[in-house]
Amino acid sequence: MTEKNVQFKVFRYKQGDTAPHYDTFTVTVNERTTVLDALEAIRRDQDGTLTFRHSCHHASCGTCGMRVNGKEVLACVTNVMELGTPEVVVEPLQNAPIISDLVVDMGGFYETFSQAHLPLIRESEYLPESDVAEGVPFHMRLESCLECGLCLSACPVVGTDPEYLGPATLAAVWRVVQEPRGEDPEALLAWVDSEQGCWRCHAAMECTEVCPSNVDPGGAIMALRGELTRRKIGHLLGQG
């Protein structure tokens, strides 16, 4: 197996720092090394204070979303050698407050996202004997969306307007409209039919470009607009 040394320029910031900076680490990688593997090696062997989120290591949990060489990716499935650069720049997601190093506060995103009430769990998928866990308001299954936040980081509108509902939430709303499963799509459509809702999008489609799960948030936002436009025209023609 071929090995080589790669330099990792890693974004660093701790609460109380006056400004962020970058630290450079050299890591020996092979054909199978992912960016997440390299970060774990750095923390294990070089700097135990480096913080980052991760869990599943196979693009399922969405927690290791970050920017690698300026692009939003899941670090666990980003192969270092395939990047083809002698230096790999690793940064946190944009458009979310930084907690520490590569860890950003996803609280604001989860707060908005959960309002879409994406109830994508079939009745047959409930275990009748199971109760909803304490502190969890209802059963949720998030279908394709990993809640990784890559779309929020890539979206130029989220960057300029923190009040914008954002691509992931709007995509979740569109799924509910498509398949309500007991939810009220009318209320959700009224929610997103607003300045900070689907009309705030400028169709840059970066969300769809970076989505690791083919949710196509940009397409969902345009579908919401199409649906609302049809309804408004229908209303004007007296059909609503």
Place this chain on the structure above:
Amino acid sequence: MLDTTRFNTRRRQRRPGAWLHLKGRHVGAWAFALNRLAGLGLVLYLILHLFVLSLLAKGPRAWDDFVALAKSPLILPLDVILLAGILYHGLNGVRIALIGVGIGVRQHKTMFWTLMVIVAVLLAVGTWGFITV
């Protein structure tokens, strides 16, 4: 030196220039940024245009002086830039309007490049017109 200002180190930070961070971005983001720049340019032109029209109120001499300046070869590149802005903003605006109601969303890149070819052809024709007419 890497730019660290685009990361939020405090909550709910608004970054007015975020839409201009185009490194690593794809054609949609570039199209959006260019559309916004063209729009801002056209607003500036409109203000300039109104100012120029106000010269009419200052009498024939002021207007004739401006027309002589406008015909100068130095102004030609500005006319071409103005036409490019109008064509780009207008035709890209049609693309945005179409995909904005769900038409051709998956083909938005193809639509963009097709329209850019049309922009280039019309710009070449317009430039030829500026030179020869």
